[in-house]
Amino acid sequence: MPSDTAQPLQWFFACPQFIEPLLADELTALGAEQVKIGHAGVQASGDLRFGYTTMLWSRLASRATLQLAQGYGKDQAELQTLIHSIPWDQHVHPDGTLKVRFFGRNDDIRNTQFGAQWVKDQIGDQFRSSHGERPSVSDNPDIVVAVNLHKGNASIGIELNQQSLHQRGYHDPDAHYPLRENLATAALIRAGWPVLLASDAAHLTLFDPLGAPSTFLIEGALMALDIAPGLLRGRTVTSRWLGHDATLWETLRDAARQRQAAGLERASRYTFSAAGNPAALLNLRTDWQAAGLLPSLLLPAPLGREGLGKEEENGATGLAITHLPYDETTTNVALQPIYTALGEQLASLPPGFHAAIFTDAKAPIALTNLFYSKEYRLLNGETECKLYTFDKLEQKERAANLFAEDLANRIKKNLRKLKPFIKRGDSNAYRVYDADIPEYAIAVDRYADWLHVQEYAPPKTIDEKVAQQRLEQALMTLPEVLEVRPDHIVLKQRKQQKGRNQYEKQGRAEQSLTVTEHGVKLKVNLIDYLDTGLFLDHRPMRRWMQQHAAGKSVLNLFCYTGAVSIHAAVGGAKRVDSVDMSATYLDWAEDNFHLNGLALEPYKYRFIQANAVEWLERCRSRYDLIFLDPPTFSNSKRMEDVFDVQRDHVELIRNCMRILEQDGVLVFSNNFRRFKLDLMIEADYQVQDYRIQSLPEDFQRDPKIHGCWLIRHR
Template sequence: MPADALAPLQWFFACPQFIEPLLADELTRYGAESVKIGHAGVQATGDLRFGYRAMLWSRLASRATLQLAHGFGKDQAELQTLIDSIDWQQHLRPEGTLKVRFFGLNDDIRNTQFGAQWVKDQIGDQFRSQHGIRPSVSNSPDLVVVVNLHKGNASIGIELNLHSLHQRGYRDVDTHAPMRENLAAAVLIRAGWLDMLVSDAATVALLDPLCGAGTFLIEGALMALDIAPGLLREHTVAERWLGHEPTVWGELYAEAEQRRNAGLANAERFEFWGNDSNPAAVMAARADWRSIDLPAARWTQCDLKAMPAPTLAAAGLVISSPPFSEDTNVVALRPVYDALGQWMASMPDTYRGALFVENEAPLALTNLFYSKEYRFLNSETESKLYTFDKLVQKERPTAWIADDLANRLNKNLRKLKSFIKQGHTDAYRVYDMDIPEYAIAVDRYADWLHVQEYAPPKTIDEKAAEQRLQQALLTLPEALGVDPKKIVLKQRRQQKGKSQYQKQGRAEQSLIVTEHGARFKVNLSDYLDTGLFLDHRPMRYWLQQHSKGKKVLNLFCYTGTASVHAAIGGANRVDSVDMSATYLEWAKDNFELNGLQHDPYRRYRFIQANVLDWLYDCDEYYDLIFLDPPTFSNSKRMQDTFDVQRDHIALINDAMRVLSPDGTLIFSNNFRKFKLDAEVESQYAVQDYRKQSLPLDFERDPKIHGCWLIRHK
């Protein structure tokens, strides 16, 4: 590597996706002769001085790679030719250390770990052939070699940033923060913060009312005070690289220190205010602020509704990232977004705003008019920045309470009034996509609501569908008199195979509901289903009424609710069979809830088995059999798949084989297109029980399940 720091070099600067244009502009300001925007990065031409300046000052880059060679790399032979074209002795001592970062695959290299080892060996062989020794591998190397393969081409370079450039030094590298520092800097730039800094305003304020870790405020202060991020790191550039020019680096570093001193001398022009309701967050943000000797800032810890008025600077930017989680429904978020919108709208006319949120966040709840939106990727999360040139709320706020939905809910409740008043159950359906625009099913479980969202048709705009869902979630508490915090939302999808038994969360939150004298544990948040199929309520009660003195078999028993009804009805024996250990334990809990746990005579058995195999081998007889199989199953404990339409004849025949001569098989399933084969009707006495099995709260959906009573002729 020539010592001439003015020689043109090829660089690649990596960055988060979607901020490449901002990085290109930044590198141009630092002296890049030409730039080319790529995927998650920018290529640039510039001398070593430019590269050092970019590593010292860049607020947007993640890594800086000096490109050494580019050419063909479709196999090992072509890649070796490219590696051998580089004189590695210009970059690394024979006794030095190196590390290889390898990306992509080719015809011969099908594993990146192998690729990194192979490249290291090729470089080592070059040293060994000339010096008899080779560099060793280290996690703290003198040189990091980067190899990229893509569509038969290869590029080889060396990474000259000693640590990731997004790290500024004010936060421990192991500390988790909602966003990286360079992403926060990009958001601030898109929000217009740099433009405000060069404006004629005598004083400029940066405010974050939900500051969390304080990243926006710290990055904004570094920009305002002209502090290079590289000054905050203990080490920025790879000084053990043989091409390193300490004189050039020292000059640039001294210049950056002078600019920092000048920026700090002008600190009185700026005001910084961070607030959060979480005292730990405020404490951590203040500690990071102080750790890099920034001027005094204003820190408060309070709820948005209790926020004091800001000091009135001549101009200001309110920027924040309001909370959002897929596990938190819009009802719980509304107070935060509403208060945030009101507080932002109270700012002076010279203030601007910006909100950084995940794509699904209910920004409309702020009732603010946004000016522009920008796309970002925060780690793996699609996010957007909304900017507000004027912090003005709508004179007529969006009507978030949907009158048509509220009216339909009230109509449904009037129809169910006598049913509810009878008190037979406190778990029932109150709404099931009665209005197509509100594509949800709503079930009440005691004082909770379980809301399932149907996937909207492809013809429906996603934003419109999301807004409708948010309106529904805001309407339900008022129309049904439910605490907004007691609403659980799940997206409803057709489930097949193993996914039917997979947990959906970690809340482990259960509650107790009642049904015809029985008590059941339901879980609204952790599983695809709640543990209680509400539409089978009449058939469970039928079992309770017809089980006295009988031997009952519950196949695919799920959480054993039908078994509990049979036991309460006085069955002499109840066998519950299912493949899931989780659901069998749940079934045992339901028995215990109903005082049925003490069973010295083994009247109640819980059998974990493949139902199809167990039934085929069964040599006992039963008076009542409840058979409600899944539509489809390919559980890992089953060797073959099960399809209810294809396999129901064989399944019913096996069940009828163990049914006593005077017994009854209750056969049901929820496959909407299911048709009972004529062979079954010709062989057995079949009573269509679909109408009688449909509860009042499901009458609007007669295809929710099919049900037949089957007996021997």
């Protein structure tokens, strides 16, 4: 690398997506001669001083790459030419270490891992031919080589930041923080904090109403006190790069320390304050001290009109900014207390304040009851988020009535019909409402003291906003009429599913609860999957299995979470085999056995992970009772053939009858509403239509919820 630090160089500074314009402005202010906005980053030209200055002072960049070559790279030959055009011995010693980061693909390289290995070998070949030895690979290398391919073009560079530039050093490296430092800074810039800092206001306050994470307040303080992020990091520049200018780097760091000292002398102009739970405030204080900030600058106390000092009551100026939590598995009615309280708190701030809220793009920001001025799209990891800014903190007038009287009356009517069932205590998991009123197109199931609410996708003829308003009205009504806590309501949208899509995981909450049914304990999960692990409409048939299983050998095909198997075991079955393709649900079934104190004796209770159709064809055991409840349709990647219950049920039933004892019973059920049992089955076997008997009290409105037949040998 030439020693002339004033030589023009090309750089690429990476950043989170959607903040590229802010980074371009920052780079220009730091001395870039020219900038060009790209995807998740900005290209810039400037000498080594500019590059070092940016790595020291940038609050928005994630990585700094010195571009060494750009050109064609549509195949290996073109990329090889570009790699060999670079004098690598000017950047790393022949006996040094390197690491390659490879992005994209071309006609020949379709895998990034292979691409990184191939580039490393090309660099090594150049060294071996000229020096007789080559650098080795290391996780702590002298240099990191970055190769990017895009639409036939390639760029090759060296990442000169030794540590990611978004890191400042005050966060616990082993802890999870929901917001990166440079993204928090971008939110502060969009919210107008730098504008306030440049104003002639005598005193400024930065306030976080929730106090977690600590990132907003600390980044705001670093900006206010003119503290370079690079001073906080233990490692910033790749000092083992052969082009590194240690004198220049230390000169820039000394200048940054002088600016920090001057900034701290102006610290009395600022107040940084937070409210929140004790744990959040404790984490804030810990991170604040780790950032080297004066403890006296942080006031972990609520801030409102009453919380301001007398000297600030007139003309108090500041910014309130916070990260508002959101979980898409939580209903709006459960979120409302948090959002409403935040809105009221912000509206109580002095007139000289404005505010910003960073949250998930799906979050119901309207529940804050505030008028937002602007919204900005941001990306937090892979999650799309928004920043809402509020120039005026004024609350809207609330709707007069959010209680749906007609919905409440219908649910009360349903409960009166179910009173004998509820009084018997057969189960504490049952359906209380199923789109009885077209305007409220939801199904409501009670699981102990929780509600599982499924929203049916509205017809295209219904305006989306109207449907959303009715849903929110319903969710406001349910806690009162059913006497449940608002945060014990789980909402999901129900769409037509194929095969076992309804079983696929929706989230990662890993929360479950236990319900009871005819003396059996069953584990359900209302959050992580579209279905809960328990089909409520099969309750009578599970009871039937329990009553008829004593001393019998039982087979449960497509067993799901094993509820039928549990009932059979509790009913005294001598053997129960449960077959399903999903290891997750077989584990769940085992959990259900443990819940009921059933020892998992391998010869008495078997859990078989297999394609039930294929396993059945190979089965040579015989059973007294078989429960068969296949999916309507399945094209799982683990199945060789597509399964269609209407097309395939004849063969499936015959295979079951082959292994059914002469006096045994096959319980065949499915939930395909247009299903028709083939006449050949009725001709070959004794078939009893059991649909009416299998329908529980809470599903009488929907007799087509499933079909059920008892099939015996003639």
